[in-house]
Amino acid sequence: xxxxxxxxxxxxxxxxxxxxxxxxxxxxxxxxxxxxxxxxxxxxxxxxxxxxxxxxxxxxxxxxxxxxxxxxxxxxxxxxxxxxxxxxxxxxxxxxxxxxxxxxxxxxxxxxxxxxxxxxxxxxxxxxxxxxxxxxxxxxxxxxxxxxxxxxxx
Numbered sequence: 001x002x003x004x005x006x007x008x009x010x011x012x013x014x015x016x017x018x019x020x021x022x023x024x025x026x027x028x029x030x031x032x033x034x035x036x037x038x039x040x041x042x043x044x045x046x047x048x049x050x051x052x053x054x055x056x057x058x059x060x061x062x063x064x065x066x067x068x069x070x071x072x073x074x075x076x077x078x079x080x081x082x083x084x085x086x087x088x089x090x091x092x093x094x095x096x097x098x099x100x101x102x103x104x105x106x107x108x109x110x111x112x113x114x115x116x117x118x119x120x121x122x123x124x125x126x127x128x129x130x131x132x133x134x135x136x137x138x139x140x141x142x143x144x145x146x147x148x149x150x151x152x153x154x
Contacts, residue, residue, distance in 0.1 A: 005108035008135035012142040014103050018071045030137035033130040087113035
């Protein structure tokens with residue numbers, strides 16, 4: 001198994017961050033690696049996940065939500081349909097509240113499978129950049145929302 005782990009600090013209430021992370025339709029606004037995330041936000045539910053073909057080429061994926069802890073943790077497992085032993089990954093988003101209204105977001109994936117040694121260098125390079133970009137997009141999204149709220153109040 002191999003892991004890509006990133007983190008970022010967000011200066012937004014944890015409830016607002018959670019709302020964004022659990023709004024599958026809104027993923028296109030901050031996570032460009034995922035072109036489609038559709039389904040019910042319920043533990044052990046399968047849902048539709050499609051990776052952006054510009055980011056990575058895949059076959060048909062089977063994705064299941066395994067952990068959902070409100071305002072804290074979201075984890076899903078994705079495998080290729082019919083060949084789960086060849087390649088799969090566990091995607092996670094974990095919120096860790098800090099002092100002074102800060103929240104640390106742990107954002108990453110754990111990869112496994114027989115094909116992993118053959119493609120790890122490419123997966124690592126491309127996905128690490130995509131995770132960092134998604135983190136930056138979240139920071140910009142929340143700054144933009146904060147700015148709009150201040151304009152509305154003023």
